[in-house]
Amino acid sequence: MENSESIVGGGVPLSVETAADPSRVRMGPPPTSAGRRLAVHPAPAARLLPVARLLLVARLLPVARLLPVARRALVVRPAPVVRPALVARPALVARLPPVARPGLQAPPGRATLRCGVGPGSSAAPQPPHAASASNGRASSSTGPPTGSANFRFGSEQHGGDGVPRPVNDEFILPPDDVAQHPSLGPMSSDPFHFRPTIHAVPATEALLNSTGLTFGAVLSPFAEKPDEEVPTVQQTRAGIVRCRRCRSYVHPFVQWLDHGRKWRCSVCHLVNDCPEAFRGRVDERGRRVDAAERTELSCGSVEYVAPKEYMMRAPQPPTYVFVIDVSATSAASSIPEVVASTLSNSLEDIYEDERALVAFITYDSKLHFYGLDSAFMQPRMMVVSEFADGVELPAPTPRMLVRASEARENIEHLLEGFPTMFEDNQDSGAALGPALQAAFSMVGHVGGKVLVVAAGRPSVGAGAVKARDERKAIGTAKESALLTPADNFYKLLAVDAAPLHVSFDLFMLAQRPSELSTVSSLSRHTGGKVFFYPNFSLSKDGQRVSADLSAMITRPTGWEAVMRIRCSRGLKITGFHGHYFARSSDLLALPNVDAASTFGVTIAIEDSALEGARSKFSYATMQAALLYTASNGERRIRVHTLALPIVAELPAVYQAADAPCMAALLLKMATLKAESSTIEDARSAMLNKMDDIVKSFKSLSKSAGGSGQLVLPASLRLLPYYTLAGLKNRALRVEGAGSVDGRSFALTRARTLPVHYLLHTIAPRLFRVQPGPVNPQLSKLPLTLSLTAASLGSDHVMLLxxxxxxxxxVGRDTPGPVIRAVFGMDSLASVESTQLRLQPLDNDLSAHVFAMISLIRSQRDEYMPVYIVKQDGRYHASFCSFLVEDRSSSVMAYPEYLQALAKKK
Ligand SMILES: [Zn+2]
Structure with missing residues (x-):
């Protein structure tokens, strides 16, 4: 099973084969794999040296604290409005005026929906058949808000030109028109975890195709929903109740039969006996009377503590191997200092965890290992310089992979010495490949996280790559060749490592082209993360590197994880997008998983099977089960069940469309095309999809033709906006694409970010700071402005x-008092943007600016540096590249694009 022939990863369409159950995935000792694993025995080339000059040095940088996931105030709105069906009711059809006509349309009202599950829920769950499944209308019996969170669902606002734009919506939740959909009730998994592009399943493939829409989902199985935890199922004598045949977990949408003695699985339709300890009374509508008291029968997202039979070995301890470039290039940029300072501040939790294991490897053209055994008074450095025939780890005495809690003194000693150990290093080689082989060899029998801090292209030993000439390729058809790995070494290493639960997180701190597209294969096929800091400098990026590295050490992590997605009959997964290792068509190995781990899924509809399903269920279900080991050693299963009504009518399909999620999935799909074909093909795919959707709706809807206006279902109003923004993002744009490394990183981000992160990345939020009201105690962000140069005034200060x-x-005519209040100087005329620093000053405007920055930062779990841009300064053009509503040399302006779409026939 582990050596499956269908090993693929990173967004490749999948072949189908019989899948094993995730709960049965073997986690035993690693199988020996085709000579790729490394022998561990004494190395003749190794020499033992005392660590040189382990001097105490002042910490170079304070580690920025890990910003918490957003904890925003809740928005509670009046009672929700139930939306009528589409087409018959013009209110659900959005006419987008092709010409700027100020004041043409007033902002639409906003609806709200409960979107919470939680132990505090008092409302009895509605049975699947409580809502009409045939026309997609929402159940009106949503009752009072339950759980702890209520969110305003997304909609749009209009600028003076009446053109729709996103509201200032932190999470970009489903549009108002979808917000009342029955699939979004608390019994179904919420959009933070499992979000479909259509909140209903079209009954036939032809019905879906007639709309031009794409059906799929975006999953973030380990996401942290603000102010709400996934509830844990109370253990009973019944154990974990699962379908005997397909092994799906019991959930709120199964059917209860024979007075509760049996239940029908919604995935494979098998009628299962209900364990006696799990039985309960069933009412005349087929509902379990005790559903509200049983988490697994009332919540769409639950977590089980896995019993022993879910373990094939003892749960893996949290294991970290740090692989650090200390070459001359790295030392000249002070990278060892940044890393040492960060780790000194971030390992506290790891020291306190008695199970946690840690090892360090540094490299230039040689490999340096560190014996950290607590039996020794000092850390010992061992250097390996011969690895032409493969790496041999030095004799493991003293031990290199050690319990952090026991070796704390030696680890601290080592980190204190790092900055001075390599400050005069003249060796500019980078034996990254051998260092990674050694790291894998060190932890392959345990599993774990390898954090790689590289200062550039690997140049020595296995995995060394030559720089490819990219000057003439950028923005042409030849660029795609540079976006694919130059060497398969990293992918092959990843394919060996992933089944053994080893992942690689890559931090590339580069000053020159670094072959990121080659090296990042490591992370792509092991569920790892990629961070990229082009033109790295300590002053520009030091804090950010520190915060990102710290986050990867301290954030909650699921270890040795596997995720299986089970779909109702009639639904078939056709591809995944993200960073993972596919074991089969529905089973992903995720050596590490955290809140940001996100996967796009495309789904096909199989008519006859879905027809059979409809005869028994009005809902189709998709269930993602993530089996993982928590850092405390508990084996857990997080189960997200998404229930979608099966609908046979067009209006219901359109009404359930989720434009932001669809835009995010289409972008993820485009990244694959950009690499496998060309950037131009990826762009065309995005444009053609939007054309298809517009033309399909025109041909289907009488109200859509003849007016010269673009008419779209209300739920899809913002899809053109996000399509255009995607084309102007660095991942797909033609002009100003920068370097191949930059493109590769932008594609990686598009492939791996959650929906709201991705959409805010391609269409940033623009706020006006001045002129405007000053509020030092600002608690709410102002409205966002259109992403166009027209939003900027030469006397304005803006925040993007x-x-x-x-x-x-900062506009060139910004009044002197504003400059003085914000920057503490009379004029910025003679100061380079890069020299400017924002410091809190003792005045209301300065406090206002810092309040805005702090509010935005509180909504992110990444460190956000502040860049200052002067209107006439060198970064003004870079700033303007974010103004995606304006015309670029290859893509029209947003209003023009809407006009062009309106003319499509
Ligand atoms: Zn089943």
Whole structure:
């Protein structure tokens, strides 16, 4: 099973084969794999040296604290409005005016929906048949809010031109028109975890195709929903109740038969006996009377503590191997200092965990290992310089992979010495490949997380790659060749490592082209993360590297995870997008998983099977089961069940469409095309999809033709906006694409980010700071402005939130008092943007600016540096590339695009 022939990963369509059950995935000792594993025995080439000059040095940088996941105030709105069906009711059809006509349309009202599950829930869950499944209308019996969270669902606002734009919506939740959909009740998994592109299943493939829409989902199985935890199922004598045949977990949408003595599985339709200890009374509508008291029968997302039979070996301890570039290039950029300082501050939790294991490897053209055994008074350094025939680890005495709690003194000693040990290093080689082989060899029998901090292209030993000439390729058809790995070494290593629960997180701190597209295969096929800091400098990126590295050590992590997605008959997964290792058509190995781990899934409809399903269920279900080991050693199963009504009518399909999620999935799909074909083909695919959707709706809807206006279902109003923004993002744009490394990283982000992260990345939020009201105690962000140069005035100060950074833009005519209040100087005329720093000053405007920055940062779990941009400065053009509503040399302006779409026939 582990050596499955269908080993693929990273967004490749899957072949189908019989899948094993995730709960039965063997986690035993690693199988020996085709000579790739490394022998561990004494190395003649190794020499033992005392660690040189382990001097105490001042900490270079304070580690930025890990920003918590957003904890925003809740928005409670009046009672929800139940939306009528589409087409018959013009209110659900959005006419998008092709010409700027100020004041043409007033902002629409906003609906709200409960979107919470929780132990505090008092409302009895509705049975599957409580809502009409044939027309997609929402159940009106949503009752009072339950759980702890209520969210305003997304909609749009209009600028003066009446063109729809996203509201200032932190999470970009489903549109208002979908917000009342029965699939979004508390019994179904919520959009934070499992979000479909259509909140209903079209009854036939032809019905789906007639709309031009794409059916699929975006999953973030380990996501942290603000102010709400996934509830844990109370253990009973019945154990974990699962279908005997397909092994899906019992959930709120199964059918109860024979007075509760049996239940029908919604995935495979088998009628199962209900364990006696799990039986309960069933009412005349087929509902379990005790459903509200049983988490697994009332919540769409639950977690089980797995019993022993779910373990094939003792749960894996949290294991970290740090692989650090200490070459001359790295040392000149102070990278060892940044890493040492960060780790010194971030390992506290690991020291306190008695199970946690840690090892360090550094490299230039040689490999350096560190014996950290607590039996020795000092850490010992061992250097290996011969690895032409493969790496041999030095004799493991003293031990290199050690319990952090026991070896704390030696680890601290080592980290204190790092900055001075390599400050005069003249060796500019980078034996990254051999260092990774050694790291894998060290932890292959345990599993774990390898954190790789590289200062550039690997140049020595296995995995060394030559720099490819990219100057003439950028923005042409030849670029795609550079976006595919130059060497399969990293992918092959990943394919060996993933089944053994080893993942690689890559931090590339590069000053020159680094072959990121080659090296990042490591992370792509092991469920790892990629961080990229082009033109790295300590002053520009030091804090950010520190925060990102710290986050990967301290954030909650699921270890040795596998995720299986089971779909109702009639639904078939056709592909995954993200960072993972596919074991079969529905089983992903995820050596590490955390809140940001996100996967796109495309799903096909199989008519005859779905027809059979409809005869028994009005809902189709998809269930994602993530089996993982928590850092405390508990084996757990997190189960997300998404229930979608099966609908046979077009209006119901359109009404359930989730434009933001669809845009995110289409972008993820485009990244694959960009690499397998060309950037141009990826762009065409995005444009053609939007054309198809517009043309399909025109041909189907009488109200859509003849007016010269673009008419779209209300739920899809923002799809053109996100399509256009996607084309202007660095992942897919033609002009200003920058370097191949930059493109590769942008594609990685598009492939792996959750929906709201991705959409805020391609269409950042723009706020005006000045002129405007000043509020030092600001508690709510102002409305966002259109992403166009027209939003900027030469006397304005603006703030742009690109998700990964904040850009403070200052107009050339900004009044002196504003400059003085914000920057503490009379004029910025003679100061380079890069020299400017924002410091809190003792005045209300400065406090207002910092309050805005702090509010935005509190919504992110990434560190966000603030870049200052002067209107006439060198970064103004970079800032303007985020103004995606404006025309670029290859893509029209947003209103023009809407006009062009309106003319499609
Ligand atoms: Zn079943």
């Amino acid at each position: 939130d690109t998700m990964s950074a904040l850009w403070l833009w």
